[in-house]
Amino acid sequence: MRQFDRREFLRAAGGAGAMAALYGCGVAGSKASGHVVVVGGGYGGATAAKYLRMWSQGSVEVTLIERNPRFVSCPISNLVIAGEKTLAEITVGYEGLQKYGVKLVHGDVVAVDADRRSLKLASGDTLSWDRLVLAPGIDFMYYSLPGLDNAAAQETILHAWKAGAQTLALRKQLQAMPDGGIYALCVPKAPYRCPPGPYERASLVAWYFKQNKPRSKVLILDANEDIVSKRGLFMKAWADAYAGIIEYRAQSELRDVDVANRTAILEFDKVKADVLNVVPPQRAGSIALQAGLIDVNQRWCSVDWLSMESTAARGIHVLGDACFPAPAMPKSGHMANQHAKLAAAAILNLLAGQRPSDQPMVVNTCYSFVDNRNVIHVASVHAYDAQARTLQPVKGAGGLSSAPNEMEGKFALAWARNIWADMLG
Amino acid sequence: MNKTNATALAFAAGFAGLSPAPAQAGDPNLARNLSATCANCHGTNGRSLGGMESLAGVDKNKLLDKLKAFRSDAKPATIMHQISKGYSEEQLDLIAGWFAAQK
Structure with missing residues (x-):
């Protein structure tokens, strides 16, 4: 694949004026530059691609590789199984990422070469990176x-x-x-x-x-x-x-x-x-195995929680369900989205020659429907513990609903709408 | 590979080549990063699409008072009393200031 140049990026983003409008105010100037490739456009990968562009004010080039033409959400999909929602209602296109200048490639990654910082697609095209973000989700261990x-x-x-x-x-x-x-x-x-x-x-x-x-x-x-x-x-x-x-x-x-x-x-x-x-039973997505990133129980990818960088290969960050989790950290779409922001902030620091923040935080919220209207939640907040070198649940924070209720049924659907937009809109 | 050793090695290797300048000393992005943990529900940069409160452009003191009220259980909530307890008052101050600046 040919390398796309900077002008092409600015064109894709609709020019510098449009970019400034998207980034909002109060953002410190970024010194980060380089090319980040993101593999996997789910809750983690799509969020990372968007936030890398938004927070770098367009100074970092981002290519997102995703095999599916559109994103279909796992959260809310049980309502489709119950006949309460249609598949169309849990499907979101990738076109919203264009306004941030994310270069989208629909394809399958077949090989990752960590040493040469390049990957190969099923089409035969190759792509090189300064930092790679792997958000491969899970694959099933059918052999068991x-x-x-x-x-x-x-x-x-x-x-x-x-x-x-x-x-x-x-x-x-x-x-x-x-x-x-x-x-x-x-x-x-x-x-x-x-x-x-x-x-x-x-x-x-x-x-x-x-x-x-x-x-x-x-x-x-x-x-x-x-x-x-x-x-x-x-x-x-x-x-x-x-x-x-x-x-x-x-x-x-x-x-x-x-x-x-x-x-x-x-x-x-x-x-x-x-x-x-x-x-x-599940393990990290197959591309993580091919890339040599699975280093826990032959199933999961261990990461440095300050940056989501793999402990098995430098320069590659792993997000979401594929990670060996920190204590009491669930494999959820919400958590993958939080991993993505942690990683995006860290990658921009690293590309600017700075350390990642030493005080990252992530939050989780999972809403579950017990019928077509009533919902229960579990929530947790996790902060970095420098001694333990991991994210730990903050004591006294988080918790559960007291009982199923319709108000949280409305919040659950609003959560979906807002998080889909936070990834893809 | 032994996981503890792998992690320790990765740490040693990861930071050896980097500038010692720590991000945390007046980290210009701390407020931004903390506020991004709210965006899943309240919208990117606090601009909600509906069903959750928009936080962008809300007066800082108003937002901070509300967050503190959630944190102390003075204000009833379905979930914000649980989430707000995960942040220090200083962190809530940064978050409220950051959203107030999003016009």
């Missing part, structure tokens, strides 16, 4: 479930844990299921993407059944010792609204799947379902 380790099986026994075609396909399976059927949801051992997500999904499928197929059941087969997130709130919501519909089984780790019989094979039991939904 032999019956599911082929493409045909994965189109029958769905994960719907990456939003898009699988989200709609699971919706269709639930619609086609006769009343009186069993929907079984297999939850992997933590850590996995979106800790409260499986329990929200179980709640929303139960809500759909209650309205439309009241004799049907939701069976949660959880590999964990107990409900991983918002335990008390989910248990109360299930007892209040879904008694006789939701059954929860802890310590029920999936060992394999009998695909033809839609049967979950556990250590001591086999469970046949009408709709079997398997959220498989």
Whole structure:
């Protein structure tokens, strides 16, 4: 791929005047320069691309590489599965990044060469960087479930844990299921993407059944010792609204799947379902493995929490779900967006020959729907601990909703609208 | 590789070649960075698209009083009483000042 020049960037951004209007006031002049390539346009990557341009006042060139034509959000996608939202309502285009001067490349990265600071795309094009941001999300460890380790099986026994075609396909399976059927949801051992997500999904499928197929059941087969997130709130919501519909089984780790019989094979039991939904064990996205960045448990990428820089390769920053998390830090879209801002600030300092800030902070908020209107949250604030060299939850901060409520149902949708714009608008 | 060793090595390698000038001494970007932690919900630079309060251009004292009231539980909230407790009063002051300057 040819290198694009600076004039091209300014043209793409609509000229310097437009740029100044976007950056707002009160921003110190930046001495940073160079080219940052961002791989992956989800909650982390898209935010990083935008903030690098916005905070550098256009002095840093940014190329975002993303394989999908449009962004489809995992948060809110359980409402699509329940028939309360359409896929179009959780889909956002990338065109909003053009006004910041982000150069967008739709393609697949097949190889990262950390030493030469270059990467190769499936198209054969190559791209070089001064700093690389890798936001690859997660990939599934299907090899741990032999019956599911082929493409045909994965189109029958769905994960719907990456939003898009699988989200709609699971919706269709639930619609086609006769009343009186069993929907079984297999939850992997933590850590996995979106800790409260499986329990929200179980709640929303139960809500759909209650309205439309009241004799049907939701069976949660959880590999964990107990409900991983918002335990008390989910248990109360299930007892209040879904008694006789939701059954929860802890310590029920999936060992394999009998695909033809839609049967979950556990250590001591086999469970046949009408709709079997398997959220498989996860690791950092494959490109992180290829790049040699996976250095924890053969699954996750360890980072320096002052900069999100990989501890395995200098000059490469890893964001979001792919990271080995700091204490009590969830794998969430909200957290990936916060990682991105931490990384953007640090990268601009580094490109200007300065240290990253020594006092970064990140916040997390996860809203979960327990029915079509009522929502519960978990929130936490994390600050850098210089002694422990990690982000630690701030004592006394954060917490849970007191009970499911409609006000937070409205906030959850406003959260989605605002964070999608913070990434892509 | 042993993770602790890997981290320690990376730290040693990472900062060895950098200027000793610390970012924290009058860090000109601290207020910006802290305020960016609010943008997920309240919009980039505090400009909300709706459903959450816009913070851009709000009078500094008004915003700071509100944040302190959340922090002390004087003002009821669904979530801001929990989030505001994660910041020191000095940090809240920086955040309120930064949003007030976004006209």
